[in-house]
Each structure stands twice: as C-alpha cells, then as structure tokens.
Amino acid sequence: MNFDLTEEQTMIQDSLERFVNEHYTLDQRNAVISLRDGFSPAHWQRFAELGWLSIPFAEDNGGFGGGPVDNMVIMREIGKGLVAEPFLPTVLLFGGLLEAGGRQELQQTYLPQIIAGELQGAFAYLEKQSRYEMTDVVTQARQDGDNWVIDGEKIVVLNGGAAQKLVVLARTSGDQSDEKGLTLFLVDADASGVQRKAYRMTDGRDVANITFSNVVAEAVVGEVDQGAEVMNPVVDSARLAVCAEALGAMESLNAQTLEYLKTRKQFDVTIGSFQALQHRAVDMFSATENVRSLLYRAVCTAAAGHEDATRSLLALKVMVGRAGRLVGGESIQMHGGMGMTDELSVGFYVKRLMIINLLFGDADYHQQQFIEVANAEQSELTLADTEAA
Amino acid sequence: MDLQYTAEEHAFREEVQQFFAEQWDDEMKSMLENRRGTDGMKPGMIEWQKRLYNKGWMAPGWPVEHGGVDWSPTQHHIFNSERARVGAPERIPFGVTMVAPVIYSYGTEEQKSKFLPRILASEDWWCQGYSEPGSGSDLASLQCKAELDGEDYVINGSKIWTTYAQYADWIFCLVRTDNSGRKQEGITFMLIDMNSPGVTVRPIATIDGFHHLNEVFFEDVRVPVANRIGEEGKGWTYAKSLLVHERLSIAEVADSQGMLAKIRDLARREINGGKPLLEDARFAQRLSDVEIELMALEFTELRVLADAAKGVQPGPESSLLKLQGTEIQQTLQELLMDVSGYYSQTLQGDLSDEEFGNDYADLARKLYFRGRASTIYGGSNEVQKNITAKYVLGLAS
Ligand SMILES: Cc1cc2nc3c(=O)[nH]c(=O)nc-3n(C[C@H](O)[C@H](O)[C@H](O)COP(=O)(O)OP(=O)(O)OC[C@H]3O[C@@H](n4cnc5c(N)ncnc54)[C@H](O)[C@@H]3O)c2cc1C
Numbered sequence: 036m037n038f039d040l041t042e043e044q045t046m047i048q049d050s051l052e053r054f055v056n057e058h059y060t061l062d063q064r065n066a067v068i069s070l071r072d073g074f075s076p077a078h079w080q081r082f083a084e085l086g087w088l089s090i091p092f093a094e095d096n097g098g099f100g101g102g103p104v105d106n107m108v109i110m111r112e113i114g115k116g117l118v119a120e121p122f123l124p125t126v127l128l129f130g131g132l133l134e135a136g137g138r139q140e141l142q143q144t145y146l147p148q149i150i151a152g153e154l155q156g157a158f159a160y161l162e163k164q165s166r167y168e169m170t171d172v173v174t175q176a177r178q179d180g181d182n183w184v185i186d187g188e189k190i191v192v193l194n195g196g197a198a199q200k201l202v203v204l205a206r207t208s209g210d211q212s213d214e215k216g217l218t219l220f221l222v223d224a225d226a227s228g229v230q231r232k233a234y235r236m237t238d239g240r241d242v243a244n245i246t247f248s249n250v251v252a253e254a255v256v257g258e259v260d261q262g263a264e265v266m267n268p269v270v271d272s273a274r275l276a277v278c279a280e281a282l283g284a285m286e287s288l289n290a291q292t293l294e295y296l297k298t299r300k301q302f303d304v305t306i307g308s309f310q311a312l313q314h315r316a317v318d319m320f321s322a323t324e325n326v327r328s329l330l331y332r333a334v335c336t337a338a339a340g341h342e343d344a345t346r347s348l349l350a351l352k353v354m355v356g357r358a359g360r361l362v363g364g365e366s367i368q369m370h371g372g373m374g375m376t377d378e379l380s381v382g383f384y385v386k387r388l389m390i391i392n393l394l395f396g397d398a399d400y401h402q403q404q405f406i407e408v409a410n411a412e413q414s415e416l417t418l419a420d421t422e423a424a
Numbered sequence: 425m426d427l428q429y430t431a432e433e434h435a436f437r438e439e440v441q442q443f444f445a446e447q448w449d450d451e452m453k454s455m456l457e458n459r460r461g462t463d464g465m466k467p468g469m470i471e472w473q474k475r476l477y478n479k480g481w482m483a484p485g486w487p488v489e490h491g492g493v494d495w496s497p498t499q500h501h502i503f504n505s506e507r508a509r510v511g512a513p514e515r516i517p518f519g520v521t522m523v524a525p526v527i528y529s530y531g532t533e534e535q536k537s538k539f540l541p542r543i544l545a546s547e548d549w550w551c552q553g554y555s556e557p558g559s560g561s562d563l564a565s566l567q568c569k570a571e572l573d574g575e576d577y578v579i580n581g582s583k584i585w586t587t588y589a590q591y592a593d594w595i596f597c598l599v600r601t602d603n604s605g606r607k608q609e610g611i612t613f614m615l616i617d618m619n620s621p622g623v624t625v626r627p628i629a630t631i632d633g634f635h636h637l638n639e640v641f642f643e644d645v646r647v648p649v650a651n652r653i654g655e656e657g658k659g660w661t662y663a664k665s666l667l668v669h670e671r672l673s674i675a676e677v678a679d680s681q682g683m684l685a686k687i688r689d690l691a692r693r694e695i696n697g698g699k700p701l702l703e704d705a706r707f708a709q710r711l712s713d714v715e716i717e718l719m720a721l722e723f724t725e726l727r728v729l730a731d732a733a734k735g736v737q738p739g740p741e742s743s744l745l746k747l748q749g750t751e752i753q754q755t756l757q758e759l760l761m762d763v764s765g766y767y768s769q770t771l772q773g774d775l776s777d778e779e780f781g782n783d784y785a786d787l788a789r790k791l792y793f794r795g796r797a798s799t800i801y802g803g804s805n806e807v808q809k810n811i812t813a814k815y816v817l818g819l820a821s
Contacts, residue, residue, distance in 0.1 A: 161766065163781040164695060166694070166695065166696050166697075166701075166765050166766075167696070167697075167765065168696075168697055168698075190766070190781050191766045191767075191770060212698060232775060232779055234770060234771055234772065234773045234775055234780075235770070235771045235773065236769055236770055236771070237769045237770070237771060237789065238769075242770065244775075244779065244780070244781065300558075301559075301560060301561045301562040301565075302561070302562045302565075303562075303565075309806070311806050311809065311810070312806065360758075364796070367631075367796050368796070368799060368800065368804075368805075368806075371560050371561070371800055371804065372555070372560060372584070372585045372637075372797075372800060372801075374631075374796070374800070375630050375631055375632075375637070375796060375797050375800065376628055376629065376630055376631070376637070377629035377630060377631060378628065378629070382630075382631035382793075385631070386631070386769065389768075389769055390769045393765065393766050393768070393769055397762065397765070399704065399706045399707060399762070402706060403697075403704075403706070
C-alpha cells in the first residue's frame, strides 16, 4: 500500500503549483475570466509547451500515457488555483471521447492538435429536458446517403463558445431515455446549421446553448448506437477529475479560512479563539479529509480496474457535493461580511464547488445511483448461514 | 388554547386582502419583480411605500401621534402574512423601522418634525452606518470619530457594509466622541446628510452580483450639533434600545411559507429521471424536513405574538426566531437552487427564458447568494447563540 506520488507526478504537481503562483492571483484571474472565451489563449499555449495537455493521452497517440492518478494531480492543482483554462472540456471530455472512440483517423488528426494547444473542443450532451440523466436525449441524427444529419438542441455546453469542434450526443434509435441507440458525432462548430448562444457560469466560465438544424456531421465517434459505451468510461474519468478539482478548491478554502481565523480580530482577540468557530473549522477540515480519502479510494480502484471502482466513484461524488456545500457555506460565514464580497476569492471557490456538484449529476442523483449499486450487491452469506450463526 | 381570530380580526384581514388586491397590481409588480439590488429597485420601492402611506399603513408600529396605527400584535401578524402571501416586499427598514423609533424616542421636537414626516412619505432614503472595517460583531469598538468644533461636529473615518448608501439622502451613524472610558460609553448617535462635503461612497461588489453594499468615507465632514440624537456618549444605549423594537415578523415565517409553496410547485414541474422531482425520495425528504421545522417555528412565533398581545414580555423562545428563521430560509434557498439544477449556476445574461431554457433559476441563484448574508448581518448567528447561551440559558463564561 502506498499513497505517494511518483517523482514524475511530483514534478507535474510542482510545475502546476508554480504556474498558479505566478499567474493566478485574484486580479490576474479576473482578467483571464473577462477575456472573450473566459480563459487565456496564452496560458493554454503554455500548458501545451509544458506538456500538460498530453498527459492523459496514450503514448501511441502522442501522449504521456497518464492515468487517473496523473489526472488527479493536475486537476487538484487546477482546483487549488481556480484555474479557468478548459482542461476538462477540451482535453478530458472532447479529447477523451475521440481517443476512446477508437477511430484511428480521428485520433491521428485531432489528438496532436489538442496536445499542441491548437484545438479547442467541447462535449455537447445535456438537453433542456434531461436534467442529470445523460441518456435522456431527443436530439436526432438520421442517415442521409453517406452523411449523418443532426437536429436538436444542447444546453450548458462547457467551453461551447470557444470550441472549434464538438462531440455531440444524439439519438439514432430507441426511446428517449434508452442507453442503447445513442451515437457520438464529431461536428464542426462552424458547420452550417449550428447556432451557438454563449453565456457564462457563475464562476465566469464560458458555456453555450447550441442548436443543430440539418447539420451534417463530420464523422461518427465510436460505433453507431453504441455511444454510451464510449461515453460512460470517459465521463467516469471526468467525474473523478472534477472531484480532484473539488478537493483542491476545498483545501484552498480551508487554508484561506484558517488564515482569516488566525488574523481577524474582534473583541480584542483573534476570532479563531472562539470555540464556536474552532469546532466549525474542524468540521470543514474533516469534510475535506473525507473527500481526500474517498478520492484516493476511487482513484486507486479505478487505476486497478477493481470491482469496487464504481461504488467508490459514486460515494466520492456524493461526498464532494455535500462536503463542498459545507466547506463553502462555512467559509463565507466565518469571513463575515468579507465572505459576501468579490474582493476575496472565497466566493469564487464556493461557486466552483457548486458547479462541480452539478457536473454529471448532483449529490442526490449520485446517491440514488449509489443505492442501486450497493443494494444490488449479493452477500456471500445466505439467510440459513445467518440463522446458524 | 385556541387559534380563533375575533370578528374584528376577520374584518381586518378582509380589509388587508382588499388593499393588496387593489394596490399590489401588475404595474407595481412589474416595477419591483426581479429588481432587487438593481437601480430599478429604488423608484419601485418608493412607489410601493407611497401606496402604503396613502392607506395610512406605512408605519403602523409608530405612535399614533406621529402617523402610526394602533394595531394589535395580531393585526401586525395578519398584515404581514397577507403581504408575504401575495409576494409584496417588506418596507426598506432603515428609515421607517430603524432610525425613526430612535428619533421619536430620543430626538428633539425639531428633529421629530423635520425627519419623521419625510420618512413616512418616503421622501428621504436612509442608510445605516454602524459597522466599520475593524468593528463588526464587536460593534462597540468602532472608531469613526466626531470632534466638536463650535456649532458642528467634524467627522473623520469610515463605515462599511452600508446597504443602499448609494441611494441614501441621510445616514444614521454611531460615532466615537470619547476614547477614555468603557468603549460603549464614548459613542454618539448622529444623523448625517449624505450630500455633506467630504462624504464619499465606494461600491463593494458582492457574490450575488448585486450592488447593495458600500463603504462610506467621511473626511472632515461637518455635522451640526442639532443633528445629534440625545446626549453625547449615549448613542450605544439608544441603538441598543432600538434592537428591542425588533419586528414581530423577524423569523419571516410567512415569507418562508410562500417560498416553500413555490418550491413544491416547481419541483412538481421539474422532471427528474422520468418523474416529477417532487416524487424523488431524497428531495421529498429534504423538503418535508424543512417544512416540519417551519411548522414548529410558525407556532413559536405565534407564542411570542400571544405574549405580546397580552402585553407581557415574550418568553425566552423569542431569541430563537431569528436563528431558526434564517437557517430555514437558507435551507429553502438551497432547495430552490437544487430544483433548478444546472441552470442555478449559469448567468442568464441577455438570453430570454426561452433561449436559456429556464424561467426561475436566475432568481434562485440570486436568492441563494444574497441569503448567505442573513446569518451574518444584524448580529451573526454565532453571536446570537452566544447571547442566547449567556442570557437565556445562564451559561456565562
Ligand atoms: C449583506 C449585508 C448587509 C449589511 N448591511 C449593513 C448596514 O446597512 N449597515 C451596517 O452598519 N452594517 C451592515 N452589515 C454589517 C453586519 O452587521 C456585519 O457584517 C456583522 O456585524 C458581522 O461583522 P463582520 O462582517 O465584521 O464579521 P466579524 O465580526 O469579523 O465576524 C467574522 C466571523 O466571526 C464570528 N464571530 C465574531 N465574534 C464571535 C464570537 N464572539 N463568538 C463566535 N463567533 C464570532 C462571526 O459570526 C463571523 O462568522 C451588513 C452585512 C452584510 C453581509
């Protein structure tokens, strides 16, 4: 048993930490967010030069061959620094789907462009009616000669404004919520019939609602009607990644709040000397450590392909939602009026945690999945055994 | 024990309902809906308060001689429940419920006749200048200084978290006139014209995206001695006695009931995994948990009200009204946000509801972030618990 990082992983962590220290003060971040697409193209180039964009991809595809631990290392630092660049939508989701789809011509054309920082992508999956059910898809794709033609609308597409290419989840057969009958398509974001309405998330990141009318897809990603098989593992690794990001954000909130408790004075003493606040700080700390433990559990079981991986991941996502809300709420409360302002970064971290709770389904949604998985497990013990014992 | 209204109270409720039916009209609603924290709020609130004024109901809690109405506590309760039921706003408190009681209790005749009629008619907008950067929970440590110079005090220092200072004509301040004794004793209550030379207002950006908070700076601001309330050095006592004027509706039970009903409606509409979210076991559990707490709080409020109606001092349970009320509000705000799912964390910007795909998430988000403050201002919940532990439970440290 060993929860240490390798030397290489430590180096990645250090270089990200340095980048955050140099480029992500609150003022610098505000400047980045106010750029057209909500992130800095110059930073993105730097990510490419430093090799970070290659980390999750297989060596055959020009990548570093990283796994869940490497993604965790990157995303935790992104979370700590509240980094706005679209690593999740472009690299983990868009790139991840192209890689998992297994079509060599697509991999060879686009993965190098992603790794070089030249291509922005997005995964368009949510719809107005779907809430957290990713398989609830009414966007249709129909075959027209050699082409697939897409009609429908996607909402809250992360990085949807900047993306040059999209992977679009569409229905090719089956009923509205069936897992079978979904297909992933590669679509050029400027193709005729694509209309984007960009807006922002509360943390300043760019998203778009995108309508498709008679849009000719560039290619199928994976196999027709088998989209879910490609999508599910990619989304699971994205879930794990955003949970690592959440851990980083919680660590930062803990550090900022502790610092405030140790320096802010009222009644001639530091407010951290009040037991009522000390206990709350301990609750924040303990919520954060629970997230760390479940994260390690989920990452290790995922890396090993262990049978407990799904249960662990679901437990983690539930915990991240609940603990994130606790840590965020307490951070604001213990900062008093200052916690309500945009002059500290506390509120921005809280917003990011709230978004992470929603991504791929909130805590309640994941708890339902957890219950189904946990209750389906068969005990080795039969009723007769228990009676005998 | 019973819950009956008297015949007069029934008649009063009908009158109140009729007032809201006529005055809380579409014009009024469109002036105020979704305006909280925007510049459109000010004219809307003034118009609404003028409608209350025309009916004679702007300041029912004031003494009759100054324009109040001799309502019983039950009548206040009825009015407030009906107000919340139709979704009409509470009056902006700074003038009518905060500074006015200090003026009519401790002010000179001249101050009363100068300020009270203008407050009643919403001709002056007031703000509250108590908190300072270094003095929040420990308010008595405040340092904004007033020095006597002839017929004027000269004010130097700053106030922070001043709600709606950007709209204000007047600010009521606690200022320090003496540093020698106990810190509570050197504080003076002052009324300051916001147009005085040397007053500047800096906006503070907040997590809810509104502009309501400000920092107010005073640089050699001259304030006539005639604007001092009562005696020098007694400001703390005046301000504290004002806290006793606490509104009976401080728990905002009626508003929370309205919110709960709204959440239930929306959760019935929202489809989650093929069925209404309201039927989701975890969601239903959370909603009913808070509903049960609210049912208890409603009766705690009625118990306090019954004491007040008898004219006796409310029991110790009254200290729980703000604590429980704000916690329930925050839970409800969280639930409303959860109903709106992804939309709760998106900024609608210029998109229409149709393009955006949702018509209430924008409000849900704003209420949530704005609502974080309710456990911070007016004595944070931690400080309230300290006070309750000490003075109600007798757990002195
Ligand atoms: C939205 C908003 C509107 C406001 N409007 C006004 C206004 O119009 N006019 C005005 O004068 N002020 C206003 N305030 C200020 C408000 O009254 C103060 O924020 C409040 O008194 C807390 O002070 P603080 O912000 O300095 O926090 P601090 O006092 O620094 O408190 C920080 C944390 O320490 C805790 N704490 C402090 N002392 C203790 C203790 N003894 N035991 C346990 N915990 C403790 C607090 O509960 C809080 O969690 C407003 C504040 C907000 C957020």
